[in-house]
Amino acid sequence: MATQRPPEPPTPPPGPGGGSPEEPLSEAAVIAMHSDPRFLALKKSLFSFVFPMSLAFMAWYLLYVLMSxxxxxxxxxxxxxxxxxxxxxxxxxxxxxxxxxxxxxxxARRKLDGPATALRDELQNGTTGKEGNR
Known part of the structure; x- marks a missing residue:
């Protein structure tokens, strides 16, 4: 009796930079990303939504608990x-x-996704913001 192997999972299509979207960034790209002003602006933009919204929701929830x-x-x-x-x-x-x-x-669609995708694609291609702007 012959055993059958399970079918291979389909490979994801390559991302815009030639690599798959799930492909991890190199260590150098990660280091470059943390000092890139665009990444810092993305973090600030994310924080400017998440922090006030979290505070508002926690206050609303605390009101519910205290009233109960x-x-x-x-x-x-x-x-x-x-x-x-x-x-x-x-x-x-x-x-x-x-x-x-x-x-x-x-x-996220309006303010985060576009810049984050562009930065990720640039870093996956092996360039950094400083090199790409020359």
């Missing part, structure tokens, strides 16, 4: 039928989580 612990009368207020304020707060936690994810997706 110390504002039981308010949270127990029936709005209609068997729906109370606590249930609405809880559902709004999920809504705000999905809302933040949607906002981040749009932000």
């Amino acid at each position: 612990a110390f504002g039981r009368d308010v949270m127990g207020t029936v709005l209609f039928g068997s729906v109370n304020v606590a249930l609405v707060f809880g559902i709004l936690q999920f809504v705000s989580t999905f809302g933040i994810a949607i906002l981040y997706t749009g932000y």
Whole structure:
């Protein structure tokens, strides 16, 4: 009885620089990337979205927890039928989580994806920003 080998997984198409998108950067490229002003600008842009949004969400969540612990009368207020304020707060936690994810997706598309892809492709090709601008 002959044994069959499992089929080979398809190879991903090459990226714009000739290498696959999953191809790791060389050590020199990683070092060059960390000092590249474009990379630093990308980090700053990411931080300018993530930090305030994280603070806002944590404050919103903390309000929910504190109201559940110390504002039981308010949270127990029936709005209609068997729906109370606590249930609405809880559902709004999920809504705000999905809302933040949607906002981040749009932000990343507009401000991060293009420059990050260009920088990655340049580094995968073996050039750095300083060499590529000469």
